[in-house]
Amino acid sequence: MGIESQWIWMDDKLVPYEQATIHFNSTALHYGLAVFEGIRSYNTANGPAIFRAREHAKRLLDSAKVLGFRPLPWTVEDLVHAFTEVVRANQFNECYIRPVIYLAEGGWNLCVDNGRLALAISAWEWKNYLGQEAMERGIRANISTFTHHHPNVMMTKAKISGNYANSALAKTESVRLGFDEAIMLDPQGYLAECTGENIFLVYKGKVLTTPTAAVLEGITRDALLTLMNDLGYEVVDQMISRDQLYIADEVFVCGTAAEVIALREIDYRTIGEGKMGPVTRSIQQAYHSAVHGEHLRSSEWLEYVNPPVA
DSSP, X not given: OOOOXXXXXXXXXXXXXXXXXXXXXXXXXHSOOEEEOOEEEEEETTEEEEETHHHHHHHHXXXXXXXXXXXXXXXXXXXXXXXXXXXHHHTXXXXXXEEEEEEEEOOTTSOGGGSEXXXXXXXXXXXXXXOHHHHHHOEEEEEOSXXXXXXXXXXXTSOBGGGHHHHHHHHHHHHHTTOSEEEEEOTTSSEEEESSOEEEEEETTEEEEOOSTTSOOOHHHHHHHHHHHHHTOOEEEOOOOHHHHHTOSEEEEEETTTEEEEEEEETTEEOTTSSOOHHHHHHHHHHHHHHTTOSTTHHHHEEESSOOOO
């Protein structure tokens, strides 16, 4: 996966890709003292548009607050402006955007109060996180041997960089075993989420998903809840056991990187008919329509990089 670009936002300005560096002694590297977001820009009839830019900017600031960073010198509007500048400067239509707020200096005493905060934003052309074939055929997953974070051990509502060692352990194990993705259980043994996606089940005409107390409340997840309501699906939040996955009619996951992907097999058990089901397909189609400016919801969710002149 190539993540090269021409320009990266560093310390309130665009710098050439090769100059976008931080010092080795940053505790963002040593201790994971950073927060980040994953955002997408999509091509539309009116040019590139960032999907739910303000919601992502707000969550980035919320993550920084949860980690204890203060004071925060950026506003939501500041961040949205920077996102669009990065996409525009690199002349991208469809791309992935990665903003990071990190400790550029300080933090060696494991207290974030004596550090200097910095903001960096990169973007690159990233098509399909799980591969083009996965969009149509679905993927294979397994239940990870690694437990999802307890919400009082690591703050699960924030995209803190250090949190993702948990995801990397689980995903690497699953890939080495021949699967595409890992499903993680919470400390009680109930379904939590995947390594970078929220998860849904379709069972007896209803869509089931996990309660949000211990998982990241995905922005894509939130969009799908709205779209599913528009489509007339009943969605129920409830504790879900491992065996409920096996007997579901459909299982799908969602996230900014993954978008909407079916799970055709879990722990060597075929889910439904072993391919994307009709409910997942309808939701995937509605989502793709929304992000490309072709849906009634598009106007409230898209931030155009080059707004049309009135």
